Amino acid sequence: MDLATLLFSALYQFGDAFAFLVLSACGLAVIFGMMGVINLAHGEFIMCGAYVSVSAARAGLPLPLAVLAGALASGLAGMVIERLVIRHLYERPLDTIVATWGISLIATQGTLILLGSSLQGIGTPLGGFQVGAYSYSLYRVVLFLSALAVLAALYALFNWTKFGVIARATIQVPHMAAALGVDTRLIYSLTFGLGAALAGLAGGLYAPTMTLVPTMGATFIMEAFVTVVVGGADVFLGTAPAAAILAIVKASMTSWQGQLFGQIGLLVTVIVVIRILPRGLSGFLLRERA
Amino acid sequence: MAFGILTRLEGPQTLGRGPAFWGGFLLVLAAACAYPLFADGYTVGNTVYFFTWVFMALGLSVIWGYCGALSFGQTAFFGIAGYGYGILTINFGSAYGFTLIALVIAVALACLFAALLGYFLFYGRIAGVFLGIVTLSVTLVLERFMAQTAGPEWRIGAARLNGFNGMSNMPQLTIPWPGGDVVLFPDVELYYVVLGLMVLVYLALRILLNSRFGNVIVAIRENPERAEMLGYDVRRYQLVAFVIGAALAGLSGVLYTTWGQYITPSSMGMTAAALPIVWVAVGGRSDITTTLVGTLAVLSGFQTLTIYGSQYALVVMGLLLVVTVLAAPRGLVMALADVLARPFRRKGEGA
């Protein structure tokens, strides 16, 4: 087999793993990395996005708009949940584990009761393309590009806009932000909503490629947490390199020894990286920069 | 002397003191002892089942509630001890009280693993959520690994690991007895043994937590830097607390395994790993009494819901969790105590 084919396939596998890690993680990165809320209902926001996207697409909306609709729906759900529940827990972030676990139970079982045990899929658009001996799904390339776009947009939003700076300030010292004139409730609400919307976006983007069941969010959870934590406290600095490292490990372990090793490799990488860099990748990058 | 012990059972680190508390304690204990005389085999066996989990919860309370290190991977120790017990007893049987020795060895295995892992973590100064995720990763790795050991090559002596289907039919705990060993079926026999263990562990933890050691671990929870600047080797205290927590999780693992003669990789999976955190948090993590009561309450409450709640059970469970967290910031037990104490409070006190 010629080198170009080999190279492309390696790249494709890397990109595929990278996209899954980034898109799984970015919503969590905002909610957990920024707000300190350990959101065990992350998977259910993803599920929500997927369900809404598919329903919208089935109702005739073009897929890109349907995906956005899914993100929007998740975002709104997130803002409602923030208002009802999360808002009261910022002082004690560890309790959010229990609350969001409860929300996740309600969401999965509620979906099962209301919408049944599964939803019919809509099929993957765009078809395949051939490189050398292999054919690939074009939609997977779109997923990869979406992941890059989301990363860039997030970075810009949180580092270059007023909202971003204020949001980070609010999360660090909320009472002081309030005393400086920031409507912290609004900021929390928007930030949580943004995180939920990103989760919904991931759900919408992956919906055409997956089984749609109330528990589907669970398959994203481990990857999401692992990426965010390896990234470290500064999520916008950390998520991209974390996803890149993890994707390399996962893709190469999977191609070498199969999916089990891919998964175990991922988890072991987490353990090793955190041991070497106890504050995650961003902690390391920041120290170097200071 | 007795008074000396009693004062060591009390202190700022544990709720409840004085004759009223200990009177109540003895009353509850007496009720717990008498209760199998009035209940059927199912209820007793089911209560033992709830009791088996309490040890893991108490251990988590020590490491998380007291020492401030959230371990998301207590199930790793649970599983190691459970499998350890299975492997030992399937290979060496239950004669001459070997099951008890197996229990001790299995718990020791969990401790050893915790000591290695804890050394790696705490001496690497890993803290906060990073600790949570690393411990979670460890338990997930164990789960993934054990899940694929279905093949015949995965055996230790006579014991097949048996993959995701789990290892089963290991002997139950037996107490050697002249004229025939006492087999501890999950009924009255096991009940008294586990109840005894629970009381023992509870009292021992009270003494430990009110000792100098207890003072230091709560100090580490509050401000590890300050604790270090008072001359305490923070890492060592964290490690010891972690190993104690692991030992208790391991004890739960062995008891669970003998209760149902079964242990499975899912016992180390994501859901299983999150459950102890839910029990402990709902009860009130920073006290072992509230943890104990809370864990039993959540376990029996959720089981009851599952029995009677049909498809709505999980929804109601979820709602209850959310409401509890919102309405009872210090945990369910403290909130209940507050409500119960309200009529007795003098007017004008507080606001």
Added chain:
Amino acid sequence: MRKEVILSTLGLRAGYGGKPVLQGLDVEIREGEIVAIIGRNGVGKSTLMKSLIGLVPAMEGSILYKGAAIEALPPHRRARLGLGYVPQGRDVFPRLTVAENIAVGAAIRGRAEPEALAPILEAFPILKERWAQRAGTMSGGQQQQLAIARVLIARPSLILLDEPSEGIQPNIVQDIARNMVALNAATGVTVVLVEQNIDMIRAMAQRCYVMDKGRIVAALDRAALDDAQEMRRHLAV
């Protein structure tokens, strides 16, 4: 030609967890004044400042600002009405850079206006030097300077300063006092100053309240401030 009262409290009771620290406290601040508040540790000076900005809710009594009752407003609404607050213990945003900390301060006004920024950076040159450093890694005194600058950038009409001299080197304490007085003269900004540093009080304040156990127990005029005996007596209450 007495100026308008800009801020006053009437029978203010406020505290933590249902227990009042302020026990029915009355103060009156006039527009353009620099008023100091002194008192021993734990008498409630910081609590008063926090309840003025809204971080500690008023349990009873009222707070009037420019004639309107503000005790029910959340902190950000009060800040938008022109109140600025420099807390005791600095409370900078540790993982934001100096620039970003200042940007948050300026956010009520949109963006940091260069004409507002220039004099501040001149007053605190270290901030300009460390423009991109994370605030959490600054020294204690540097953080204190940042906390003051962060409030000035929003050009508040009333500034609540809670022990601003704490941790700051002597010559910069003098500079801060001088700058605040100059600012006060130039813009008419009102300042409420909680301080222990007598030199700073003398350099800045026009009059002074003495607090004890959650109440105002004395009001001193300028002459009393300059009287060393008198001051010592009050600070030792």
Added chain:
Amino acid sequence: ADPVKIGVLEDQSGDFAVATIGKVHAIQLAADEINKAGGIAGRPVELVIYDTQSDNTRYQEFMRRVLQRDKVDVVFAGFSSASREAYRPIVDQLNGFAFYNNQYEGGVCDGHMIVTGAVPEQQFSTLIPWMMEKYGKKVYTLAADYNFGQISAEWVRQIVKQNGGEMVGEDFIPLGVSQFSQNIQNIQKAKPDFVVTLLVGTAQASYYEQAAAANVNLPMASSVNVGQGYEHKRFKPPSLKDMYVTTNYIEEIDSPKSKEFVAKFKAKFPNEPYVNQEAENSYLAVYLYKQMVERAKSTKRDDIRKVIAQGDVCMDAPEGKVCIDPKSQHMSHTIYLAKVGADHSITFPKVWEDIKPYWLGEAGCDLTKKDPMAQYTPSNPPPKN
């Protein structure tokens, strides 16, 4: 008369609910019918149903409960093999009696259990040779990485070898994995004539959509998909095109008995998305139990096993005739080869009648003589003696 109590432990929520809610409904349907027709030996049937929430520990809790507290006569329990293994020690310990109405990896030799689901030898000894004849001898297996998948893959391997074929690859997928790009590439590289997909759980089913999107146009063979998780209904055509499945039942089966069954089912449960093979297994199990109790004139397990030992416990189920094998207490089945078309319609190119669960008996399990209460596998057969 006293009711005959049947405990039902099935996953009505959680991961497995997609495939198992129908099992509960099937049991309810059968119980209704039987009660309308006068009950079992004149006694009404009473169901004691618990939702096990796809959680092994719930099986342990509720198995004790139905046996000790509810004192049921028999229990119908379990979807995943892990859940079966979780409750089996308790059934043995408390001397209970349970039906496992689910296809599985095979090998349970336990006098306290009756298995009505199909086992690998029934599904693979039919499927694999047929596929090899039609498409070629190079086979690739993609299987769930746990007991069911591993043991099934072992069967496939053996049968391929016996028929002179070649395994060009095997990939095992941990449960819960939903991303398959690497496996898709591995398959393309190995160039098999067809792919055996033994994918379990909803996450793994995502393979089909992803393979189709990457233009992997290979025929597929399975013992688990379609029949259990009705993927052809859940995915948009044509992602399951050219999928061949051996199953003992699915709702498309075009016999009068089957049509009548589906009609009754949908009349009672109009929202039922699909009547899968496990639903039929569960349905026929109730009738089998009725027959055995009536012949034994007792609900005692020992009396019933005496009836089974006669070797003629058979019935006409919706799938066709089925009988219980006395040695293993497993069941013979009619095996249908279902082919999924480009539009996801189902055709049946072939039907095998009365396929016996032969392996356990041949390997040495004989419950009429000895009850080891164990699970065996081809690589870990019963001890010879």
Added chain:
Amino acid sequence: MALLETRSLNKHFGGLHVTNSVDLSLEAGEIHCLIGPNGAGKSTLFRLILGEHRPSSGTIAFAGEDITGLHSFERIRRGISVKFQVPGVFKGLSARQNLEIALQRRLAGAALAREISRLLDFLGLGAAADTPAGSLSHGQKQWLEIGMAIALEPRLLLLDEPTAGMSPEETHLTGELVRRLNGEGMTVLAVEHDMAFVRQVAHKVTVLHLGRVFAQGSIDDIVADERVAAIYLGQAHA
């Protein structure tokens, strides 16, 4: 012999050279004050002495032993104790428990209880003994932390701005406390911006500037030094 001695101590944070070849020598029994502009590196020097930061180069000796490689708690056990610039108390624990944790390495039983009450009274925290330390006012926290630091009965006491937020009266009291402890044999190294306090206690003053030792001498020498006035004290003291 010097009790504490740093030899060409250096510390870099990225490109920032925060501690620059510092040779500081502390005689046993002296009260040594460290002053200098904000950001001069005073707190950093403390952290180096305590082992919170590793020096980029240089060594630290305590009582003749090289402690550069020791962990913080090992240094504390050799007789060093500290009060930080930002009060570091155990916020969720009562003032009483805070002191108990500091004292329990030395005392037990009735003696421990006695010493705790004595210290509480002494620190003016008697009424707040059972208040969680996090609910104390800023000044009360300062006192509590000083109490914890002296509870260890260290040979060397490090104080980083001990009187910040204290009234002049209390500052004076703190000064008296320091002198008394010194009288009992404790060596003290204090960072302070309050010149009244420095004047009250210091046997010797070192001025740090831009990470270097800028001047050293008696308080009168330092106050008279025009260069120090220019960078640090300003006109009022000059």
